[in-house]
Amino acid sequence: MSVSMSLVQGGAAGGAPQGASAILAAAAPYYQPPAVPQDVQPDRPIGYGAFGVVWAVTDPRDGRRVALKKLPNVFQSLVSSKRVFRELKMLCFFKHENVLSALDILQPPHLDFFQEIYVITELLQSDLHKIIVSPQHLSADHIKVFLYQILRGLKYLHSARILHRDIKPGNLLVNSNCVLKICDFGLARVEEPDQAKHMTQEVVTQYYRAPEILMGARHYSSAVDVWSVGCIFGELLGRRILFQAQNPVQQLELITELLGTPTMEDMRHACEGARTHMLRRAPKPPSFSVLYTLSSHATHEAVHLLCQMLVFDPDKRISVTDALAHPYLDEGRLRYHSCMCKCCFTTSAGMRQYTADFEPSAGQPFDDLWERKLTSVQQVKEEMHKFIAEQLQTGRVPLCINPQSAAFKSFASSTVAHPSELPPSPHQWE
Template structure:
């Protein structure tokens, strides 16, 4: 991996096993089979190979013959069986339409369904990236301080755009940070994202952020979140880059809290003021007294300036945690930070669409409407 001077928006998936494929064209559509899944997409997409298989469906790489660029096509079969999941997919489509930034994955196309309602599958076409940060961290790839600095800068740069538009990601972790050979990084998976200016009673106690990357306020409070929770998650990713292992691999909620306190020490009365749950406060007060572990003890070979930034991000009290803007201005990013090249969102994201009770026909109709942005009638 090399550190480029400029961002590159192209990429290809390398070293993946190819899968057998059958292809046939029908009018303006082409159909191919991959790993037991049948894809039917616009005929200008030419199948290359399978690149992933997640909880929501199969992802393949394809060539867009109109532009001669490689793209990723995700098929979400039976997308409307679970209405909560379907609403998350709709939310992600709307957010990716809005978040126009080179460090956030771009949605290039939503295939137009055959009708406004009654269909089952969703096809989303995005930028093609080669791998994700989780795979890189746990590979044999050497990671220099320059690599880590560049990855962190891009994460924060993309997050600045999100936060400025009124969006909290809420699920930042290494596998949601995509990379290519040029070390370009793009944030993905925004299905759990929410706004922070006009929080409604939106079932905020639902699953938010893979446990190891959850901020203390999410574990202990879970009633009101701020942008600070994303900074904590990025701080956890930062530590994982430095140590090539997760910092707080909790086995459950209580273990997660204990692991955090084992490193940061028992919080002061003042720093627990944000916790609304009295039983959570009693639990913490009942833990054995722990002194803070210096970051230099955990990461003896790390750049001291990097550890100073880490110390500003992994702060128990969210009100004292660095903001994304403060992180970007930190000396660790000297030579990269330039406020003129760190765009913010021109307008706030409109969350009003999200305030509805999902039904299958309504969600199908809303996804259909999104597809019309790419396939006008």
């Protein structure tokens, strides 16, 4: 059975725009672009993330449509500059089918004029949020294939010791053939092994935020990403947001209506004020049977896996690796590797040759030790400029911005997401 879908248009390959209409230009002198078809698609905005703006543009070197992400105002503070450098290094580090990675970085100006970063990535046609809210039919097979790919990509990230910290449907890009890639690593960071060290709570869009963060936990683990995936799984089944509240306290109320009142043991990661709030309220029993009413796709196997993801205590929440071993995902794995992946192939005789490792881990953990050595904005600026120059030493003609482009004026003035689109601040329990 085919798993292809008709998705929101955009991202199809087109010819390279000519003259001043193109945002991108080849930086090498006397470079002659190849002859390409003239069915030109305009450069246009396609997304506004927490820390960047994304446009669909055409690579003048080959006429391929790609995504161009602008990371503006990089060097406003030490924290923001190190965060951007971390995201840039991650995008260059990633090598996985279900995780978006950098295809190229635009040639930066001289260090004195270096203020923003432009990264080129693969252009996908839609995202999971657009698909969920569309009238597009979602079969049980679609849900299994999507969930399998989310977990497959997340296993890779977690094996590299990376917490995404903003898993939501809008950060899951999808192509018309249903291939899915996790994107937007503006809030991602490396795991913190020292539980005594505090981690920021202003992460994860509220609807997908794990209860330990809602309850003021100062330290958390990769389990926060698993909770987010559980919320998305429920959203795929029901075609509506699973826990849609107006504020963090109400968010917690909706969670306890489904899971029941947590025990003191379940709340050991929470701050004292949050525990006191929960104990003041009348105890509620769990109501997992409600999950069966999400849709006809909410089978026993589906609900069983969902309940293991939506566990109040992060230490008892299922891991990504164990979730991938759940029988509910067997069909999703088979469909993905039968016709969608690049790790398996079909021989000339028509036989499918499967990879030895269906869900590969990262070859090595992502290194963030360099962050500790950078103690000033100027240091970060110099190291980032050097890093980009090293990435450009590939023998390929480098790209730069074409300031004469008609579209560039609009692109240059594009801003990041509105405050309402950013992860809201957590409730102050004390």
